[in-house]
Amino acid sequence: xxxxxxxxxxxxAANLVKIEYEPLSVINSLTDALRPNAPLIHxxxxxxxxxxxxxxxxxxxxxxxxxxxxxxxxxxxxxxxxVVVEIQVSLPHSDHAAIETRSALVEIQQDGxxxxxxxxxxxxxxxxxxxxxxRLDMGKIIVKTxxxxxxxxxxxxxxxxxxxxxxxKAVGGRPVKITNAREEDLISSPGHIGMEATIKFGASKEGxxxxxxxxxxIDSGAYTxxxxxxxxxxxxxxxGPYNIPYVTCDSLSVYxxxxxxxxxxxxxxxxxxxxxxxxxDKLAATFxxxxxxxxxxxxxxxxDSSPTQEKxxxxxxxxxxxxxxxxxxxxxxxxxxxxxxxxxxxRAKGLGCFWxxxxxxxxxxxxxxxxxxxxxxxxxxxxxxxxxxGTKTVLAQIAAEALQMEVDKIHVAMEVxxxxxxxxxxxxxxxxxYMAGSAILEAANELKREIKSIGAIVLRCPPEDLDVGDSRVxxxxxxxxxxxxxxxxxGYRYPNGNSIGGQIMxxxxxxxxxxxxxxxxxxxxxxxxxxxxxxxAVEVELDTRDYTYKIVxxxxxxxxxxxxxxxxxxxxxxxxxxxxLSLASREALVFDNQGVVQNPQFRTYKMMRFGEQPEYLVExxxxxxxxxxxxxxxxxxxxxxGMAAALANALSAATGVELNQLPLTPETIWKAVxxxxx
Amino acid sequence: xxxxxxxxYKPDTVQAAVELYxxxxxxxxxxxxxSGGTEIITLGRxxxxxxxxxxxxxxxxxxxxxxxxxxxxxxxxxxxxxxxAEANLFPLLTExxxxxxxxxxxxxxxxxxxxxxNFIYREAVLALLAxxxxxxxxSENGCRxxxxxxxxxxxxxxxxxxxxxxxxxxxxxxxLPHRGVKKTRMDRIGYPLVSMAALRINNRLQVAFxxxxxxxxxxxxxxxxxxxxxxxxxxxxxxxxxxxAPIVDDVEGTSAYRKFVLKNTLEDTLTHxxxx
Numbered sequence: 018x019x020x021x022x023x024x025x026x027x028x029x030a031a032n033l034v035k036i037e038y039e040p041l042s043v044i045n046s047l048t049d050a051l052r053p054n055a056p057l058i059h060x061x062x063x064x065x066x067x068x069x070x071x072x073x074x075x076x077x078x079x080x081x082x083x084x085x086x087x088x089x090x091x092x093x094x095x096x097x098x099x100v101v102v103e104i105q106v107s108l109p110h111s112d113h114a115a116i117e118t119r120s121a122l123v124e125i126q127q128d129g130x131x132x133x134x135x136x137x138x139x140x141x142x143x144x145x146x147x148x149x150x151x152r153l154d155m156g157k158i159i160v161k162t163x164x165x166x167x168x169x170x171x172x173x174x175x176x177x178x179x180x181x182x183x184x185x186k187a188v189g190g191r192p193v194k195i196t197n198a199r200e201e202d203l204i205s206s207p208g209h210i211g212m213e214a215t216i217k218f219g220a221s222k223e224g225x226x227x228x229x230x231x232x233x234x235i236d237s238g239a240y241t242x243x244x245x246x247x248x249x250x251x252x253x254x255x256x257g258p259y260n261i262p263y264v265t266c267d268s269l270s271v272y273x274x275x276x277x278x279x280x281x282x283x284x285x286x287x288x289x290x291x292x293x294x295x296x297x298d299k300l301a302a303t304f305x306x307x308x309x310x311x312x313x314x315x316x317x318x319x320x321d322s323s324p325t326q327e328k329x330x331x332x333x334x335x336x337x338x339x340x341x342x343x344x345x346x347x348x349x350x351x352x353x354x355x356x357x358x359x360x361x362x363x364r365a366k367g368l369g370c371f372w373x374x375x376x377x378x379x380x381x382x383x384x385x386x387x388x389x390x391x392x393x394x395x396x397x398x399x400x401x402x403x404x405x406x407g408t409k410t411v412l413a414q415i416a417a418e419a420l421q422m423e424v425d426k427i428h429v430a431m432e433v434x435x436x437x438x439x440x441x442x443x444x445x446x447x448x449x450x451y452m453a454g455s456a457i458l459e460a461a462n463e464l465k466r467e468i469k470s471i472g473a474i475v476l477r478c479p480p481e482d483l484d485v486g487d488s489r490v491x492x493x494x495x496x497x498x499x500x501x502x503x504x505x506x507x508g509y510r511y512p513n514g515n516s517i518g519g520q521i522m523x524x525x526x527x528x529x530x531x532x533x534x535x536x537x538x539x540x541x542x543x544x545x546x547x548x549x550x551x552x553x554a555v556e557v558e559l560d561t562r563d564y565t566y567k568i569v570x571x572x573x574x575x576x577x578x579x580x581x582x583x584x585x586x587x588x589x590x591x592x593x594x595x596x597x598l599s600l601a602s603r604e605a606l607v608f609d610n611q612g613v614v615q616n617p618q619f620r621t622y623k624m625m626r627f628g629e630q631p632e633y634l635v636e637x638x639x640x641x642x643x644x645x646x647x648x649x650x651x652x653x654x655x656x657x658x659g660m661a662a663a664l665a666n667a668l669s670a671a672t673g674v675e676l677n678q679l680p681l682t683p684e685t686i687w688k689a690v691x692x693x694x695x
Numbered sequence: 696x697x698x699x700x701x702x703x704y705k706p707d708t709v710q711a712a713v714e715l716y717x718x719x720x721x722x723x724x725x726x727x728x729x730s731g732g733t734e735i736i737t738l739g740r741x742x743x744x745x746x747x748x749x750x751x752x753x754x755x756x757x758x759x760x761x762x763x764x765x766x767x768x769x770x771x772x773x774x775x776x777x778x779x780a781e782a783n784l785f786p787l788l789t790e791x792x793x794x795x796x797x798x799x800x801x802x803x804x805x806x807x808x809x810x811x812x813n814f815i816y817r818e819a820v821l822a823l824l825a826x827x828x829x830x831x832x833x834s835e836n837g838c839r840x841x842x843x844x845x846x847x848x849x850x851x852x853x854x855x856x857x858x859x860x861x862x863x864x865x866x867x868x869x870x871l872p873h874r875g876v877k878k879t880r881m882d883r884i885g886y887p888l889v890s891m892a893a894l895r896i897n898n899r900l901q902v903a904f905x906x907x908x909x910x911x912x913x914x915x916x917x918x919x920x921x922x923x924x925x926x927x928x929x930x931x932x933x934x935x936x937x938x939x940a941p942i943v944d945d946v947e948g949t950s951a952y953r954k955f956v957l958k959n960t961l962e963d964t965l966t967h968x969x970x971x
Contacts, residue, residue, distance in 0.1 A: 025698075028696065028698050029698075032698070032742070200741070563955075563956070563959050603880070615946045616946045621886070621947070623880070623881060623885055625882075626883065626884060628883060629882065682880055683880075683881065684949070687952060687955060688952075693949075694951070
């Protein structure tokens with residue numbers, strides 16, 4: 018690292034550094050990595066310490082972690098299966114491509130306090146990691162995060178913060194800033210996993226899937242970061258939203274010499290859904306059954322159990338079948354799945370059903386503080402980072418609803434400061450509204466108790482006779498007797514000057530409840546507090562002569578529990594669809610045979626542009642999740658999850674050829690159809 | 696951030712510009728003429744360009760001309776692609792230059808800069824090759840005009856210190872039947888797999904290509920085959936024999952796929968001008 022007064026000087030100095038590399042043999046693919054005598058990228062991997070206890074690296078291999086799911090006796094499962102289909106899919110490394118590249122500014126003050134300004138999804142995780150690595154008191158590390166310019170999982174990894182700390186330390190604690198150039202963000206910083214999967218389904222004559230054998234291989238690059246947890250997430254949801262009684266799944270995180278990977282919107286679910294949904298379509302084709310009908314027949318329902326044998330109920334699962342039925346209408350499924358629209362043009366539709374739960378630590382926490390201003394308005398303070406998803410707005414709505422007051426009177430602190438804010442695990446996993454919202458409800462209850470206890474004195478009645486609403490506390494049986502918040506917010510003053518009370522505050526604290534780790538041999542356990550289920554569809558128009566295509570429309574039906582902010586929910590779902598379609602249709606890092614990325618800039622790493630967006634359709638299903646604030650379910654990632662599957666299914670239908678590789682560029686399709694000859 | 700320090704000059708005349716170039720060369724400044732500057736930023740920030748001094752040609756009146764005069768369209772080298780497209784005096788040029796980079800960049804990229812640039816595509820030249828345009832090149836000995844078909848081989852052949860001042864296109868070419876095609880890997884914006892500008896004059900096609908080989912070109916032999924009698928298929932097959940260099944194989948597309956796209960493009964072009 019070079020530290021200088023200006024970026025220009027630092028760059029000049031860095032140019033003077035001569036590095037001699039000794040090239041090692043390159044592991045450039047999962048196949049290379051898993052070959053019996055493959056060179057080992059980390060020969061000491063079994064002895065590494067890891068953040069999560071339940072990681073099982075395999076000594077003498079490049080396997081960093083293996084999660085096994087074993088449900089039911091497979092021999093019986095295959096015996097009962099009359100039809101068997103098998104597919105292999107692969108999808109490439111790609112990038113989050115957030116507009117704001119990663120950035121951190123660290124200063125070590127004279128008193129030993131370390132001030133970290135960080136663009137991070139997990140300021141508290143940064144604090145913990147720095148404390149562990151640099152043996153610093155947690156209270157001396159102050160991480161501040163303002164509005165983050167997009168992340169999509171990218172900024173869950175703490176590392177510019179660590180480098181900036183070391184750099185600051187080297188120059189006597191002066192502030193040092195590290196900001197990635199785009200190329201660095203694309204290559205050196207962790208991106209999106211690559212994956213290969215093999216799915217084998219056994220089904221009865223009636224088209225019920227009986228048995229599933231699955232192998233998911235995550236190409237995590239040269240370091241693991243969160244890829245073992247992604248392997249776990251994939252394993253926990255490995256069957257997709259289908260009730261399959263006999264399941265065996267191995268989900269592996271594998272080292273290669275490619276850029277390392279971290280969480281990406283969907284956290285492995287978009288990837289597993291692509292594999293599963295291609296297999297379901299193949300099964301439907303084998304039976305000659307409508308793929309939508311086959312999905313309805315196999316949809317998982319309350320009373321069934323998950324692959325990790327979690328017993329599911331209406332609240333924890335939601336309604337898969339209703340999502341499928343609604344998408345049928347929304348995408349006009351019955352108007353024809355494959356239509357020849359004009360000469361050389363075919364219109365086709367494809368589906369992607371999915372489910373997702375979170376894979377947080379079993380003891381992930383969140384907290385909230387509500388503090389009254391003198392005018393009776395309320396400041397809301399919590400540790401959730403705002404990165405464009407709008408959680409802070411929803412949290413203000415939750416507080417306003419709980420206190421029956423106008424949302425404009427709730428002021429949410431935008432910056433997260435680990436010295437001042439209650440801890441929130443990380444702003445990830447579409448779980449911030451659930452976790453922080455639960456904490457806010459508890460805080461609101463405490464605030465109401467305080468309001469009522471002062472109110473009871475002022476209004477000379479028992480607190481039980483009081484209710485709270487419209488920024489006042491009033492007598493339940495005669496609301497004409499009331500005190501306004503502004504008169505008690507910072508204590509109540511009697512006419513003669515005597516005062517009682519003090520600033521009214523409420524605190525709430527939440528911890529994930531009744532989650533368990535997954536058993537090493539069977540996967541038995543529970544990884545998240547509730548599922549989100551949905552069904553998506555894509556309609557394409559393909560030119561059968563040159564394999565170019567247009568995405569005409571994309572649709573999502575999601576069981577959102579309760580849409581607390583319906584406009585925002587729809588907006589987030591559309592944004593997820595856009596990202597998913599971009600990823601599925603064109604995004605990929607391209608490597609040469611030495612593993613060097615060939616397209617490290619946006620001029621060659623392409624994303625879908627605004628003018629290329631299709632029509633987006635969104636419908637919601639609302640099956641309340643009882644333990645969640647007002648019944649809501651997470652929606653942040655879900656618009657993306659089924660898009661690759663739906664696009665691949667639509668294009669496979671249009672071409673009549675199995676398209677099992679992403680991205681689905683016209684060249685990919687041309688190769689699949691023609692074998693790549695001219 | 697551009698990783699080098701350099702001096703900036705903005706002369707008012709062609710004469711001053713070329714003289715400045717000589718002086719700066721003597722001072723070992725390795726000067727560059729520039730107008731839009733997008734490549735200086737792009738290559739400068741990744742350390743792939745060195746210069747000690749840049750000479751901005753946007754202050755030179757001749758370089759900013761865009762007008763029809765004496766039955767010729769005169770285009771200054773410093774005219775931006777956006778200005779060319781908005782004036783739309785030469786529709787084929789609008790098509791072949793109208794999808795270079797993105798809208799923001801086209802506001803900066805200039806005709807001269809694109810033709811003389813370092814990237815292999817230089818798509819603005821395609822319409823000029825197809826229309827037998829004429830370039831005006833300045834050196835310390837004064838200006839000369841040369842048919843672009845003579846001056847452009849893989850790139851505009853400029854000696855050190857020579858400056859492209861203007862391009863002139865005969866007005867009869869401006870309204871001929873034409874077709875501009877750009878095929879990319881996937882996106883509307885992106886480098887071409889095949890970029891082509893074609894126009895028809897006296898029942899003959901004149902066609903230039905970019906993206907197919909490592910440089911833009913117009914091949915008279917290739918044109919001859921396309922203009923022969925015979926089936927589209929035969930003519931295309933024969934034309935493909937005359938590509939001047941190997942078909943590009945890169946992240947945008949393999950050479951086999953490019954060839955597939957190229958054939959389709961030629962087929963569509965013949966159909967467009969002649970019917971099936």
